[in-house]
Amino acid sequence: MTSLVNATVSADQEGQLTNAARCLVCRGCGAEYPLSSQHACFECFGPLEVGYDPELLARVTREQIEAGPWNIWRYAGLLPAGQAPADRVSLNPGMTPLVPADALARELGMKRLWVKDDSANPTHSFKDRVVSVALTAAKRLGFNRFACASTGNLANSVAAHAARAGYPSMVFIPYDLEPGKVITTAVYGGHVVAVEGSYDDVNRLCSELVETDEFEHTAFVNVNVRPYYAEGSKTLGYEVAEQLGWRLPEQVVIPMASGELLTKIDRAFTELVEIGLVPPTSWRVFGAQSAGCAPIVTALHAGSDVIEPVKPTGIAKSLNIGDPAAGPYALEAVRRTGGWMDYANDDEIREGIRLLARTTGIFPETAGGVVVAVLRKLLEAGKLDPDAETVIYNTGEGLKTLDAVTGVGPTHTIRPSLRAAAEAGLLS
Numbered sequence: 001m002t003s004l005v006n007a008t009v010s011a012d013q014e015g016q017l018t019n020a021a022r023c024l025v026c027r028g029c030g031a032e033y034p035l036s037s038q039h040a041c042f043e044c045f046g047p048l049e050v051g052y053d054p055e056l057l058a059r060v061t062r063e064q065i066e067a068g069p070w071n072i073w074r075y076a077g078l079l080p081a082g083q084a085p086a087d088r089v090s091l092n093p094g095m096t097p098l099v100p101a102d103a104l105a106r107e108l109g110m111k112r113l114w115v116k117d118d119s120a121n122p123t124h125s126f127k128d129r130v131v132s133v134a135l136t137a138a139k140r141l142g143f144n145r146f147a148c149a150s151t152g153n154l155a156n157s158v159a160a161h162a163a164r165a166g167y168p169s170m171v172f173i174p175y176d177l178e179p180g181k182v183i184t185t186a187v188y189g190g191h192v193v194a195v196e197g198s199y200d201d202v203n204r205l206c207s208e209l210v211e212t213d214e215f216e217h218t219a220f221v222n223v224n225v226r227p228y229y230a231e232g233s234k235t236l237g238y239e240v241a242e243q244l245g246w247r248l249p250e251q252v253v254i255p256m257a258s259g260e261l262l263t264k265i266d267r268a269f270t271e272l273v274e275i276g277l278v279p280p281t282s283w284r285v286f287g288a289q290s291a292g293c294a295p296i297v298t299a300l301h302a303g304s305d306v307i308e309p310v311k312p313t314g315i316a317k318s319l320n321i322g323d324p325a326a327g328p329y330a331l332e333a334v335r336r337t338g339g340w341m342d343y344a345n346d347d348e349i350r351e352g353i354r355l356l357a358r359t360t361g362i363f364p365e366t367a368g369g370v371v372v373a374v375l376r377k378l379l380e381a382g383k384l385d386p387d388a389e390t391v392i393y394n395t396g397e398g399l400k401t402l403d404a405v406t407g408v409g410p411t412h413t414i415r416p417s418l419r420a421a422a423e424a425g426l427l428s
């Protein structure tokens with residue numbers, strides 16, 4: 001296995017940052033390993049994550065970040081790869097708008113509300129962040145083909161990144177994905193493998209493929225380079241803090257599939273406080289799933305630490321992971337910060353999509369509908385403080401899940417004449 005250590009560049013070299021990543025750490029038992037493509041602990045089989053040198057992280061300054069590019073790489077000093085621009089495999093996502101949602105706040109009886117709109121990324125979902133970091137690490141580690149197990153957006157992003165960087169790709173998806181997700185992936189020309197099963201079946205197949213000789217040089221972004229992939233999600237925490245003027249929001253509402261995004265936004269806030277880039281204020285983390293796939297929410301509501309896998313159903317397909325790998329860490333973050341979780345059914349999700357569109361001009365995919373519907377539920381249940389500053393995350397684009405929006409069309413259909421317009425009541 002190649003190591004990432006030789007990717008470390010000196011801070012003295014002009015225009016280059018130090019890679020503060022030091023090792024891979026087991027999330028279960030704390031065992032440490034070199035920065036490589038290992039993804040499970042040899043001791044306890046627990047998942048690994050990137051460990052950093054705290055002194056190197058603490059050297060990162062606001063000025064350094066603000067002088068960086070207008071994308072995720074402005075935070076390269078806090079990431080495990082991509083410190084040298086020439087090393088990056090990236091569509092340069094990030095710095096997506098933090099949109100004040102005053103009309104939505106009024107409608108819900110809230111004071112200050114923003115939408116972090118990650119549909120504004122190159123392939124229109126937050127997955128461009130994790131893919132850029134994972135593939136940049138993968139290139140350094142010597143992989144020559146890119147792959148993933150996907151609920152849709154990840155496949156889209158991996159295929160696009162591979163096309164831009166000139167690498168072959170092979171992405172694996174459940175066979176029943178939305179046409180909008182399949183077309184936006186297949187158009188890049190890589191292999192798209194539709195698997196007759198659920199995402200969890202797809203993921204299991206990829207875990208088996210990755211062990212074969214034929215796939216030895218293939219980086220599955222969320223399997224064998226998952227520790228690097230997960231770090232990309234931190235940028236959704238860093239950006240919100242910077243966009244608020246270097247401070248943390250009081251409440252955040254985040255959609256959950258594997259639970260990794262939620263876990264890493266919370267981690268980003270923790271890091272920013274530790275490094276001293278923001279004042280040490282407290283925040284509360286809230287999680288959102290769909291009723292058709294709510295294993296993490298169910299565990300929280302039952303007061304349990306054990307996440308019982310489910311067989312996903314429902315329209316929020318991008319969140320349909322029945323056996324969520326980071327579920328226990330998402331539970332921990334929500335409990336530690338005093339937040340909560342809830343789920344929304346398909347009708348509530350559709351309403352959520354239209355409510356966000358009508359009040360902000362942002363047309364979210366089903367995952368965004370889940371977040372808006374759950375925001376409303378959390379307010380109604382008194383779990384979320386309507387007076388506290390709140391950021392909700394829209395992680396994907398409505399045009400990819402058009403089939404989810406029913407009952408929307410022309411409000412009037414008329415003949416092309418003034419009389420017809422008048423008859424239809426348009427002149428009154």
Ligand SMILES: *Cc1c(COP(=O)(O)O)cnc(C)c1O
Pocket residue numbers: 125126127153154255256257258259260261262318319365367395396
């Ligand atoms: C993948 C995805 C998520 C959740 O990601 P996890 O890190 O697996 O929890 C949320 N929203 C959208 C649109 C996604 O594609």
Ligand SMILES: [Zn+2]
Pocket residue numbers: 026027028029030031041042043044045046
């Ligand atoms: Zn371990």
